[in-house]
Amino acid sequence: MRNKYSVFSLIKNALSYHENWQRVWKDPTPKKEYDAVIVGGGGHGLATAYYLAKKHNMNNIAVVEKGWIGGGNTGRNTTIIRSNYLWDASAGLYDHALKIWEGLSQELNYNVMFSQRGVMNLAHNLQDVRDLKRRTHANRLNGIDAVYLSTEEVKKFCPIINTSPDIRYPVLGGTLQRRAGTARHDAVAWGYARGADAMGVDIIQNCEVKGIKRNGDSVEGIETTKGFIKTKKVGVVAAGHSSVIANMAGLRLPLESKPLQALVSEPVKPIIDTVVMSNAVHAYVSQSDKGELVIGAGTDDYVSYTQKGSHQIVEGTLNAILELYPIFSRMRMLRQWGGIVDICPDASPILSKTSIKGLYFNCGWGTGGFKATPGSGDLFAHTIANDEPHKLNAAFNLNRFVSGDLVDEHGAAAVAH
C-alpha cells in the first residue's frame, strides 16, 4: 500500500532527514504472462496503464519501457496544455484531457503543478486574424473558453510583447484560452507511474521490445530484451518509434518521425506569466517555475531518429522571439534538445484498433501530445479494455486514411509541418 503524500508525511520525513521515503514504484522482473502490455513508459503509456487498472479493473498488466520512464518526449516537451482546436472531434478529445488535468493532482495525490496561466495565440496577418476568429467561434460553440483580443488587449495581457506596427510581422490580435496553461512534465509521468504501480501494474524499465509475435491475425505476445512476454493485448504508445514497432508487426502507419527542438534560457525573475504562441513566425514561450524561459522551435522536414535538429530551426525561432520580445535580447540560452515526434498527414493523432486482433496504437500526436496525456490514457484504456473506441476517440481511427474522413488540424497544431 502506498503512503499518502500530505503535509504530515512531509513533516514526518523531514524529522528523519528525508531518508525514509517509500519507493515510488517497484522494479519488478517481468512475469511470463499479462492480460495486457503497454509498450512505452511515457506519460501517455503510463496514463493508459493507470486508467486500465483504475476504471477497467485490469490489474495484471505491464508497461515496458526501453529507457527510463518519462525519458522520451514526456521529458522533452514545452509542457503547454490547451484545448482550443478547430474541429468538433478534436475539441472533444483535447477538452476531455483538459477537464482531467483540472483535478489531476488531487486524483493522483501527486502535485503535477498544473497552472492555468492562460495560452495566447497571436495573429500577424489578415489570414491569421480570420483563422483565429473562426477558431474562437468554433471553440465557443463546443463549450471551450476562448476570447479574441485586439492588439491593445494583447499588450495589456502580456506587456513585454512588442506590438509596434513597424515590426516585420506586427501583432494584429490574438486569442486567449484562460483555462489553458502548463504542468510539470516529469511529475505527470511519475504521478501516473506511482498510481499505476499502487494498483499492481508492473512498470518494467530498460526493456526494449524486439518483436511482436502473431498467430495469424491475433497477437500472442512480445519479444523483449528481458525475454518473451505472453499477452493477448498490446497497446503501443511509442511516439516517434511507433513505426518501428508497427514494422515488427508487419503494419504500415501514415507517420513520419522528425526532430522537434526546444530550448531553455538561464533562470531569471518572473517576467512572463502566461504562454504566448505564434504560428506565423513560429515562436512560443513561457516561463518555468524555476525562472527559465521555455521556448519551442519547429520540426526539421526530414525523417530522423537522432534527437537532434538543425541549427537554422533554432535560429529562426530565436529571430522571431527577439522581434516579439526585445527585452530578451541579452538572455543566454542554457540548453537545447530535440525529441522525435511522429507526425500524421492531418496533424491529428491515431488512437485505434488495427487489422491485427489485440494490437492497438496510440500515436501520431506529432508536436502536441503532452497536453492530451490524461485524456489520451483514459480513452486508449477504454479502447483496449472494450476492444472498441470510446465515442471521443472514434474519429481518430486508423481507417480514416482509407475513408478520407481526416481531422485536419494543421491550423491549430501550432507547429507548422
Next chain:
Amino acid sequence: MFLINCPYCGERDQQEFKAGGEAHIERPKQPTELSDDEWAEYLFMRKNIKGVQFERWNHAHGCRKWFNMVRDTSNDEIKAIYKMGEKPPSQ
C-alpha cells in the same frame, strides 16, 4: 544539420535543401482502378524506417533539381546519393 553532396552542384549545407520524403513510391498506373485501401497505401502509408532509408531531396535554394539519397536516419549519415531515374545502389 549536415552537408549534402548535390549531384549537380557539389557539397552544400543541408539548409539549402528540402526533404521530399520516401523515394521509389510509384505512382499508380491505373488510378481509377485502385481500391480505397490501395489509395491510402499510396498516399499516406510510409515505411518511416529507423536505419537506412531511401529518400528524395530537392536542392531548393540551389539548382532546384531533385535527386535521391540513401541515409541512415538513426545517425543522419548519408550512404549514397544518386540522380533521379538511376538505379538505387545495392537495394
